[in-house]
Every structure is written in C-alpha cells, then in structure tokens.
Amino acid sequence: MCVECGCGAPGHGVGGEKRRGVALPHHHHxxxxxxxxxxxxxSIVPEESEVNRTIRIEQDILGKNNxxxxxxxxxxxxxxxxxxxxxxxxxxxxxxLLERTISALGTTCPxxxxxxxxxxxxxxxxxRKLGVQAVQINTGAGCHLDAHQVAHxxxxxxLFPGTxxxxxxxxxxxxxxxxxLGETARVVLFSVTEGEDKPLKYPRIFREADLxxxxxxxxxxxxxxxxxxxxxxxxxVNPRGEIIALSARTGEGFGLWLSWLLARREKAGTLTxxxx
Amino acid sequence: MHELSLVMxxxxxxxxxxxxxSFDRIDRIVLEVGELSGVSLPALRFSFDVAARGxxxxxxxxxxxxxxxxxxxxxxxxxxPIREPLRExxxxxxxxxxxxxxxxxxxxxxxxxxxxxxxxxxKGER
Numbered sequence: 001m002c003v004e005c006g007c008g009a010p011g012h013g014v015g016g017e018k019r020r021g022v023a024l025p026h027h028h029h030x031x032x033x034x035x036x037x038x039x040x041x042x043s044i045v046p047e048e049s050e051v052n053r054t055i056r057i058e059q060d061i062l063g064k065n066n067x068x069x070x071x072x073x074x075x076x077x078x079x080x081x082x083x084x085x086x087x088x089x090x091x092x093x094x095x096x097l098l099e100r101t102i103s104a105l106g107t108t109c110p111x112x113x114x115x116x117x118x119x120x121x122x123x124x125x126x127x128r129k130l131g132v133q134a135v136q137i138n139t140g141a142g143c144h145l146d147a148h149q150v151a152h153x154x155x156x157x158x159l160f161p162g163t164x165x166x167x168x169x170x171x172x173x174x175x176x177x178x179x180x181l182g183e184t185a186r187v188v189l190f191s192v193t194e195g196e197d198k199p200l201k202y203p204r205i206f207r208e209a210d211l212x213x214x215x216x217x218x219x220x221x222x223x224x225x226x227x228x229x230x231x232x233x234x235x236x237v238n239p240r241g242e243i244i245a246l247s248a249r250t251g252e253g254f255g256l257w258l259s260w261l262l263a264r265r266e267k268a269g270t271l272t273x274x275x276x
Numbered sequence: 277m278h279e280l281s282l283v284m285x286x287x288x289x290x291x292x293x294x295x296x297x298s299f300d301r302i303d304r305i306v307l308e309v310g311e312l313s314g315v316s317l318p319a320l321r322f323s324f325d326v327a328a329r330g331x332x333x334x335x336x337x338x339x340x341x342x343x344x345x346x347x348x349x350x351x352x353x354x355x356x357p358i359r360e361p362l363r364e365x366x367x368x369x370x371x372x373x374x375x376x377x378x379x380x381x382x383x384x385x386x387x388x389x390x391x392x393x394x395x396x397x398x399k400g401e402r
Contacts, residue, residue, distance in 0.1 A: 051389055052303060053387070053388060053390070054385050054386070055293060055297065055387075055388060056384070056385050057289065057293065057383045057384060058382065058383075058384055059289055059382060060382055061285050061286050061381050061382060061383055062381060064285055141280070142281065146281065174278070174314075175278030175281075178278055178314050179278070204314050
C-alpha cells in the first residue's frame with residue numbers, strides 16, 4: 001500500500017527507504033483515471049434499449065500511465081534532472097554498466113538510481129556500495145516498471161539539479177517497451193552474446209531507443225557474432241538511434257558512452273538549470 | 277505478460293464508470309486493439325478471465341475490435357497496410373514508414389445493465 005495516496009499500487013518503498021527530498025506533484029486518482037477530466041468527465045451518451053444501455057467511453061487504456069509519465073517528465077525537467085530508462089534482456093549487463101559509469105564519473109556528475117527487479121534488493125545494494133543513492137522497486141509478478149512506481153521511487157531520493165537519474169528497468173525485452181516512465185532518453189543494451197537478429201525479433205523496444213549499447217564487446221573475438229549484421233538489424237528497426245559498442249570489463253568504448261551521457265545531460269538543459 | 281497490467285488499467289476504468297453510473301453490472305466491454313499496439317490478444321483474454329472475477333465486470337464478455345496496421349510511405353505518398361512498425365512498404369520496398377493506424381488500445385463502450393431498468397422491463401432476475 002502506498003503511504004502517500006493509499007492507492008495500493010505495488011512496489012512502493014520496498015527496501016525500507018524513507019521518503020525524503022523533493023515531492024512529486026500528486027498525480028493520480030483525479031477524475032477516476034480520465035484524461036483531462038476533473039469534473040468534466042468524458043461525455044457519456046446512454047443509448048437505452050430494453051434492459052441494456054451502452055455507455056461510450058473512448059478512453060486510451062494506457063491513458064493513466066501516460067498522464068503520470070507526463071507529470072514525471074514535467075517534474076524532471078523543472079528540477080533539472082536528466083533521466084535515463086535503461087532497458088535490456090536479463091543479463092545484458094545493465095547493473096555492471098551502471099557500476100562502471102558511477103566509478104568513471106566520480107564526483108563530476110551526481111547520480112541516483114532506481115532499480116527494478118522482480119525480487120531482491122541485490123542491485124540497489126551494489127549501487128549503494130559505490131556511495132550512490134538507490135531505491136529498489138520489487139515488482140513481484142510484474143514484468144515492467146510503470147510511471148506510478150517511478151513517481152514514488154523518485155520521491156524517495158534526494159535529487160538536485162544536474163543529477164543523472166537512471167531507472168534500471170526489469171530485464172525484459174517485451175513489456176517495458178509499452179510503458180512510458182517520463183524519462184528524458186531510452187537506452188537499450190544488446191549484448192554480443194545475444195543473437196544478431198534480436199532487434200528484428202523484438203522491434204518495439206529497439207525502435208524507440210535513443211541509444212543502443214552493444215555490450216560485452218571484449219567477448220567479440222571469442223564469438224561468431226557478426227557485428228555488421230547486428231548493426232544492420234538495428235538500423236532496420238531504428239534508423240535514427242545511435243549505436244555504441246563497449247565493454248564494462250575492459251573499458252573499450254566507454255569514453256564514447258560517457259561523452260554521449262554528458263552531452264545529452266547538457267542538452268537536456270540540466271547544467272544551465274544548475275547554474276541558474 | 278504486461279497484458280495483466282493492461283487489464284488492471286481497464287478494470288479500473290470500468291470500476292470508475294460503475295462508481296459514477298447507475299448500473300449494476302457490465303454485460304459487454306468493447307475494446308479497440310491495434311495490430312501494432314504490442315498487445316497479445318490471447319494473453320489479454322486470459323488475463324481478463326482471471327482479473328475480472330469478483331467485480332462489476334465478472335460476467336462481462338470482452339469484445340475486441342482489431343484495427344489493422346497502417347503506415348504512411350514517404351516514397352509512394354500514400355497509406356499502405358503494414359504488419360509491423362517501421363518495416364518496408366509492401367508496394368515500393370522503401371523502409372521509411374510512419375505508423376498511422378493500428379497502435380490503438382482503447383476502451384470504446386460498455387454495455388451495462390441497471391437494476392432499475394430490469395425492474396421496469398419486468399425481466400429482472402432480482
């Protein structure tokens with residue numbers, strides 16, 4: 001049960017974190033989940049028959065998530081945060097990438113992490129060991145994070161202008177693609193131990209990636225993985241996204257990733273905001 | 277199985293409607309689901325059967341109107357049918373297609389039954 005709103009949504013405050021810092025705008029429950037409603041609920045046109053009547057609804061079923069995601073996005077922008085939604089199959093190296101990124105950036109760039117997993121706080125523990133704030137969301141049976149969970153998790157963190165907030169989504173290439181969290185950018189990891197045609201098999205998640213990281217590139221000499229084929233699969237579903245190959249183990253390609261991250265953070269206006 | 281969360285969102289919309297309306301139960305729920313929406317219909321039906329129990333939607337039938345995928349081909353300058361987003365145009369093979377239809381996932385209508393109307397018609401079970 002969510003303490004803030006009593007909404008019963010899963011995954012809040014798991015890991016015993018206390019709510020501190022900024023509060024997100026109270027985003028839900030108004031108008032029973034209707035888009036732009038308040039008292040002006042959607043127009044209901046009853047069509048009476050003998051015992052039944054038809055009520056026209058015409059509502060986007062993901063409307064509630066999308067509305068909360070928009071509120072999150074406004075909040076993140078107003079508070080000068082650069083927010084990444086990190087997506088991949090399980091075991092592609094999301095947490096290792098984060099650990100290495102945190103170590104590489106050191107104190108030059110404040111970071112905070114929201115970890116999503118079905119069970120355990122292992123990933124949040126790994127991040128906290130590096131001295132970075134982390135909130136763990138456990139989704140239980142859930143296969144993705146939604147905007148509501150992220151709104152509450154963000155409220156549990158102390159966030160300052162210029163912070164890079166990384167949301168490590170549930171390891172899953174299908175469901176998380178559908179749920180906007182309000183992030184500034186989407187980054188999808190695609191490890192070289194997966195098949196080159198993975199973007200063709202799971203196009204939806206790759207299609208919307210601002211950046212795809214080809215991870216574990218140090219293993220390339222030992223595999224039959226055809227990098228050109230993998231990149232052309234990616235281009236097929238996402239012609240505009242960027243691609244960087246890297247290895248968190250050897251550090252190969254890591255400079256490119258860090259430059260991308262810092263450039264996008266600046267582009268998001270967070271530094272300007274921090275100085276203001 | 278994100279379909280279960282989608283069904284929970286759907287049930288929330290139905291409950292909200294029930295709390296503002298004067299009906300006792302929902303007989304039919306009409307949805308529009310696009311071919312490019314990323315929603316699996318068997319998983320959606322399965323999740324609905326499980327999640328709809330014990331609520332105003334318990335005896336409701338799920339009617340799904342499937343919306344075919346359509347995209348705009350920049351080269352042909354016309355709307356063409358597509359099965360997957362960002363795939364090549366079936367006419368000219370150009371890979372640049374913007375999906376223009378088939379991404380819907382909407383609750384369109386509820387067919388509901390009122391106690392008052394049942395009594396009036398003399399056909400009520402209660």
